[in-house]
Amino acid sequence: MSDHKDLYTDDDPEYRNTRTQSGIPPPSLRSLRANNSSNNYPQRHHREQQHQRSSRDNRPLGVPERHAFPERRGVPEQHNVASPQRHPPKLDMRVSTDFLECSQEHRLSIEDLPAMIRIREPKEQDYFWNSKDLVEQTNIMRRQVKGASDEARAKCNPFGSINRSIFMNRAATKLAALDASFGLTATENHSNKTFTFADICGGPGGFSEYLLWRVHSWGGNAKGYGITIQSQEHDEVNWHIEKFRQDIPRNFTPIHGPDGTGDLYKKENILGFGDTVRQQTDQQGVDLAVADGGFDFKGQEHNQEYVTRRLLLCEIITMLTCLKQGGIFVCKIFDVNEEFTVNMLWLLYQLFDMICITKPLSSRPTNSERYVVCKGLHSSDSLGTLIDALLSVNQGLETQPERIGSFIPRAVLEDDEDFVNYIKMRNIRFASKQVEALELMIPFIHQPERPPLYDQEWVRQQCMKEWRLPVHRSSQEQEL
Known part of the structure; x- marks a missing residue:
């Protein structure tokens, strides 16, 4: 192991400004600590707690103080099984909350953004945004895990008991x-x-139910609006407001668009x-817009990013039509290996104060x-001009999807090293953990x-406390 004094700490102001030959910033001390042997765990945990305490003072406005999880509980000793088994990895219950802000040097005005949008042919995968080895691995x-039982998936997931x-x-x-x-x-x-919110592609309504319950729990008032595709074949994707908790006001308005389908691929519905x-x-406009759209990817997980690119684009366009100035947007994404996905993240990076x-x-x-906040x-x-330009990209995805690889010049992205490094390091982190x-x-x-591998009930209880949800299971939960 090299001397740590030559490495970069996560809060070093020069960290993101350091140019490297590979285009990827040096490893941080946080990464090294995560890779240390389990024998160094107490020392690592002490340093991490110090970092967590110091970072509380620098968290973005409006973010509640996080509670530190107790030290080693919830991580049992090695199980006695027939075949040799290494100790399970120490359970990391930290959440990535590092925001990326666009500097004045690289931020374009909204007036200038439409001129940047021009459909480009797809190119051969060059693995610029992620490690080829990690993608292949x-x-x-x-x-190898294709066809694994639900039981196997649940047992290896420390957070499986949260449900x-x-x-x-x-x-x-x-x-x-979140x-x-x-x-x-x-x-x-x-x-x-x-408190107002828009739930985009949110059927049957889990996000909306939580938001109405959360605001009601502190005595506040909330109003939601939602659009999701209406399906006769798959009722589970339709709005099911009747399943919302009985103890909250159902102050929620479903909107299905002019044609009544709720289909966001159609310009008139957006x-x-x-x-x-x-x-x-x-x-x-609303205070918060959330988008959680997706498909059934079972057996096609490797193709998620390509399949969802049009949906993600339409969710972003819809957000731009209804979110107020200064508002917050939360959107589900998947892999970030393709240029088209990176283009959409760059657009959000330009349009918001900060993204994570x-x-x-x-x-x-x-x-x-994963989610982008x-x-x-x-x-x-x-x-409106920007929305029109993005709608033209959506139209292209409908008529000739195979001919669309990107809509922002690569040179513009490469010129912003902060953005490039952030995307690459997020990709490496999430792919490694996956x-x-x-x-x-x-x-x-x-x-x-x-x-x-882990005491899942203990983990569930700690998460419920951290997220300010009831710790004790209801009779309905116990039946699951």
């Missing part, structure tokens, strides 16, 4: 985790201001939703799911009788 591990808590589905606990980390529902005056929301919010790519603990560690939307009278989680699943596939 992830795909290999996905194939849906008191809500209709697991989506709600993901948003609860809210605790990023202060999504924080408002200056809970009692006098109605614009119709935005017009309705703005009319009902005195032309101000993160993965809540309640999101399964074996999948590629964007704070402080910029706005101008030219936003590979580790997939490797941990293998023994449970071959030995179904193995006990879970």
